[in-house]
Each structure stands twice: as structure tokens, then as C-alpha cells.
Amino acid sequence: MKLYERSPLLLAACALALAVALTGCGTATPSPERSATGDGAGVAKNETPDVTVGDCRLEAASGLPEDAEVVPCAEPHDEEVFHEIELPDGAFSQEAVEAATLECVGDPFTAFVGVPRAESALGVYLISPTEETWDRPGGRVVSCVLVDPAGQVEGTLEGAAR
Template identity: 85%
Template sequence: MKLYERPSLLFAACALTLAVALTGCGTSDPSPERSATGDGAGVAKVETPAMTVGDCRLEATSGLPEDAEVVPCAEPHDEEVFHEIEMPDGTFSQQAVEAASAECVGDAFTAFVGVQREASALGVYPIPPAEETWDQPYGRTVYCVLFDPAGQIEGTLEGAAR
């Protein structure tokens, strides 16, 4: 099973991490308020690389994850952030990031969706940290993102069992 089912998003994630490194994390409000239930309370355009578990998002037309718009999960959306992995302190290691990213298709996927990845029709990809952002706020987080290859969805994918 190939972890990265959207290669263009892997490129976009790398571009995002470079943009963060060059901008110093952008805004004075590092994370728009959001509802823990993903109901869209405090809906805001994502201005920083910080995402939150439960965010439902419209895929950015630019292809860059930081340009994705957070929307209520009850509305049509393209993807849902379902898990995050905080990498430990220490030196950046691409191998460690890749190993941690595998959790996106492992137990975290199964616990959230209700079936193992191999039996699921849903797609998943990680937004990994990069060496350039490692020592910045949110710079060590791997975000796990679900999507339905068939198109937009309404509601959360939690417990979808498909």
C-alpha cells in the first residue's frame, strides 16, 4: 500500500514547510479557533500551517495546504484532518518522520474510520514536517488527512466503516 496517494499534495506539503520557514509562521493569531467536534464553529481560512484534528477542509485551488479553507463538516468538503502525530524533540530525521507518518494508515486510521486501511475505500495522506520548520511552532507535527476519492463528502468520516 502506497502511503502517498496524492503525490501533488506531497509536493504541496513540502512547499508549505518551506513557505513557513521563510515567513516565520505568518499571523499573530497562530491558530484560528475551531470546534473540537469539527462542526465549523469559528470557521476561518487557514492562515498558518497549524491544523486541528476535526478540521474539514476544501482543497485549495492553489494546491498548497495552507490555502485550504476550513468549513463545517456538515457542508460539502474534500478532506478531514483526523489525527496528528507530534514528533519528539531532537534532530530532524526524514526516516523518523516517514516512520511516524505510517501511523496515518495504521491504528489511527482503523480507530477513526472503523475498518483497516486495506479494506477502506477512503484515501489518506500525511502532511509531514520538514527540516526547515523543525524548530518553529507546529514544525514537528505530522497531520493525517482523509479524503474520498469519489468526491466531496458531507459530515465527518469518523466511524464511516468504508
Template identity: 40%
Template sequence: MTARRTLVRTLVAAVALAAALPLTGCSAVLDLLPRPAAQPERDETTQEIVEESQADVFALRVGDCMNTVDEEVVSEVPVVPCGEPHDDEVYFDFTLDEGDYPGDDVVLEASDTGCLAEFEAFVGLAYDTSSLDFYAYRPTEESWAAGDRVVSCVIWDPAGQVTGSLAGAAY
């Protein structure tokens, strides 16, 4: 009797699910499917961003300009053409070594060291004498587990928004 009751309950649950799914609309099914990362619209020749939009942080390239995001863990960023006022610019990318996640402190140290090493070449002035600053989008333990090893070095002006690239700014 118990096996029959379990079978009947399973069938009733399956029928109820089959009846309810169409009532929820496509959103229930779409929420289960992976979504493509938001890609910024780029000029076909120069590959520069041509309009303001949200972009997946993994879609960022050297030379991309954006506005600041205040969250600690970022998945999307507001990108803009560099000719418009903006807060930040990606100035260098590099890849950390493969292996197990080395820990937040090690990733932070490697990111700071790698970004600092390229700062002067980009700005045209040593970091210690420049009024500009930098930070890095770096892998988290979770993104590392998914294969993320890229560090994106981002430059910004503490005085406020800029228009155009900071490449060769020398201040």
C-alpha cells in the first residue's frame, strides 16, 4: 500500500508541476538557463566602446572607460566612450599563475605589484609623483574556481571625472 501511495503522490506532483509551469510564463524557464555576458557595443575598426551601457566585467579591455561601481564584488560595470566624462580607465591586463587559489592577500599583493609596474609606462610619470591612482579588478575565490586569472588595472583621478584617455597624462 505504501509504494502505491508514493507512486500516486509522485504522479499528482508531476501533473501539478506540468500544469503550473505554463502559468509561470517563460521567466521561470529562462531563469534556469545561462545568460550570455553583457558585451559593450564597440566600433568595428577601433574596438572602442561607442555607447554607454552595462558590461560584464570579463568583457573589459585595455583602453575601456567606465564609471565607478561601489560594490566589493563586481560582475557588471557601467562603461562609456572615453570621449565622455568618466571615472575610470582600464590601463593594463595580466594573468595570474594557474594553481589553487592562493588567498585574498596573495591575489591583492600580486595585483598591486603588477599594476604598479605598468603605471609609469601608461601615465608617463612615476606613481609616487603622480596625482593619479589605481585599483584592480582581480579574481575572487569564486571566480578563480571558474577559471578566472585576469587582473585588470584601472586608473582614476581622485580630483574627479576626466574626458579622454589618461594615457600619457603625466600628472
């Protein structure tokens, strides 16, 4: 299975954003400031720089993930965090991170979208832990982010079946 392709610069920026921004997003439950539908209630840009399941985000003009703004999913948005994987304690291993990322395009993708990744028009990119974030609270979390290559969407992509 192939993940949605993003430019290497964006992937590097994701890793950098994770290194700078992660402050304990290690659960798969939306944080108290966000509703389960990702409405972004009470979350202003850069108020909560980490991402969590249910967040819908609007890419910033800079294209950098740390500049993305959490917005209500009912509004036009570019991406939606649909799953998180917390990797176990132990030494950092890029191989372990890469192996865990396959989960993003497996059963969690199918359960959220309603069709397997191979049959879907939607793409996935990852915000992955780095060696620098590994020992920080929430620093072992892989965030699975759903995007529509056709452009912005309104509403959640949960159950989109496309």
C-alpha cells in the first residue's frame, strides 16, 4: 500500500513541527478543548500546537504543519486527523516508526473512511515521532492525517466511502 505522497520538504516540516509542538497528545480521545466531531471549539491558531484525533486543519500559506489552524470540520479544511498510534517505550528506531505507520492505511483507515485505502480516492500523510521527540511526553505518537487530493472539504471524511 502506498501512502499519499507529499513533498519531502513537507514531510521534513511535519517532523520538525512534531519535535517542536508535541506536548502530550498521546491518547486517541479528542482533548477537552475539542469536541469529538473536531469542531475546534475554543482552539485558536497556535493555542494548542499539537494535533489530536478529530482535528480538522486548514493549511497555512507557509505550507508548514505547525502553522496550520484547527478549524471546525463543518468549515472548509485541508486535512483531518483520524487515528493515532502510540509507540511503546524503548529506544528510538526509525524502522519501528515506519512499520507502525502502515497501520494508518490499514484497518483504522477502512473503519474511518468506509472503504480500504486501495479503493479510496483519499490520501494519507503522517506526522511521525523523531529521535528528538521520543523521550518527551506524547513524543512517541504517529498521527494519521487524511487529505482529499481534489482540494478542501466541508464536514468530516468519516464514512465518506470514497
